[in-house]
Amino acid sequence: MSLESNTPNGYAIECKDLTRKFGTLTAVDSLNLRIRKGELFGFLGPNGAGKTTTIKMLTTLLSPTSGDAKVAGYDIRDEAPLVRARIGVVPQEFAMFDELSAMENLWYIGELYGMKKEMLKRRSEELLKTVGLLAQKNVRAGSFSGGMKQRLSIAAGILHTPEILYMDEPTTGLDPQSRIAIRELTQTLNRSGITVVYTTHDMEEADKLCQRIVIMDRGEIKAEGSPSELKEKYGGGHRIEIELKSHDERLLAELKELVSATSVSVDDGIIQMTVPTVGGGMLHQISGLLSKRKIDVRELRSKEPSLEEVFINLTSKEVRD
Ligand SMILES: Nc1ncnc2c1ncn2[C@@H]1O[C@H](COP(=O)(O)OP(=O)(O)O)[C@@H](O)[C@H]1O
Ligand SMILES: [Mg+2]
Incomplete structure (x- = not known):
């Protein structure tokens, strides 16, 4: 059922000044962004950052107040049906019928897509197997755990073999095992060639x-890059x-002089130094100096900054609800 691709420039998604207002509130503020085909791309941000609003515009469920976006090469305003045929969505809220079984839910959705019966049967079985729900195919979706519901939503999202899959906070509220299962499934799908947009x-x-990743806060992109680029650039240095x-x-x-530290402090008897980067021989040099001075070392370690530190450095610290 694969549709012809319309992305000769290699971008699955391109946003230009994409903006959505709700009254006086600007939920998404002039988003400029390109997501390459085949990428596993993350929108990271606290509650209210504008992640879902962005996803809703990029899935043609909500129209932008201003700006444009192309998804799979098609305009989200003027070519919405062409966009919809090429995307799948795993929404933040479970959107299946509780009264229908896992299989019946997939059949219902497949019929909406106009899939042929034989094909739909084959594809549903195959996908329920992929998401680990084949044994529960005749069980009511309403009786599923949070993790099972999410896996069923993923199967539904990729039923029509989309180029791009949007997943809106698929692991929020799940137990650790289910979160791991969803992440592994996401990676498997991405490796099979689907562009994944993940919030x-x-x-x-x-x-x-x-x-x-883009880090979003209050509707704006604060930073963009790979996790290691972001940590390098905004993490405030290695420790x-x-x-x-x-x-x-x-x-x-x-x-301090030896490693060109930007700061040195002592906390609870532990010396903490911040350095721009931990070069190859740096820890070695430190142990060399300490052994020359005949000082016993209990522990010597380097820590790279976390994305959490990047986030705190980029955004305000107040608590969001
Ligand atoms: N339909 C709506 N009407 C009014 N305000 C909305 C609506 N949807 C979202 N918002 C507001 O827009 C902002 C962004 O929301 P949302 O995109 O849901 O954020 P996120 O998904 O990152 O938590 C929030 O302040 C939210 O209250
Ligand atoms: Mg949301």
Whole structure:
């Protein structure tokens, strides 16, 4: 059922000044963004950042107030049916019929897409197997756990073999095992060639899963890049932590100079230094200096910044609901 591709420039999604207002509130503010075909791309942001509103515009469920976007090469305003045929959605809220079984839900959706009966039967079985629900194919969706519902939603989202799959906070509210299962499934789908647009407020998850991320806050993109690029650029530097039996001011000054630290502090007896990057031989040099001074080292470690630190550095710290 694969449709002809319309993306000769290699972009699955291109947004130009994409904006959505609700009254006086600007939920999405002039988004400029390109997502390459085949990417596993993340929108990371707290509640209210504008992730769902962005997804709704890019799935043609909500019209933009201003700006444009192309999805799979087609205009979201003027060519909405062509866009819809090429995308699948796993919505934030479960949108299946509780009274229907897993299989019946898929059949219902397949019929809406106009899929042929034979094809639909084959594809439903195959997908229920992929998402680990084949044994429960005749069970009512309403009796499923959160994780099972989410897996069924994923099967429904890819039933018509879309080029692009949007997943809106698919792991929010799930237990750790289910979260892992959803992430693995997402990666499997992405490896099979589907472009995945994934939203989450979980920074560790975005770090582990996504090849590229935008950090959104209050409708705006604060930063864009791979998780390691973002940590390098906005993480505030790497940390080196050294736990010694004893130290004095002179040693601290020497250590600071040795690694060109931008800051040095001592917290609970542990020396903490911030350095722009941890070069190859840096830890080695430190141990060299300490052994020359005959100082016992209890612990010497380097820590890269987390996406959480990137996020805090880029956004305001107030709590969102
Ligand atoms: N239909 C709507 N009417 C009014 N305000 C809305 C509507 N949908 C979303 N918003 C507001 O837009 C902002 C962004 O919401 P949303 O896109 O759902 O954020 P996220 O998915 O990142 O949590 C929030 O302040 C939200 O309250
Ligand atoms: Mg949302």
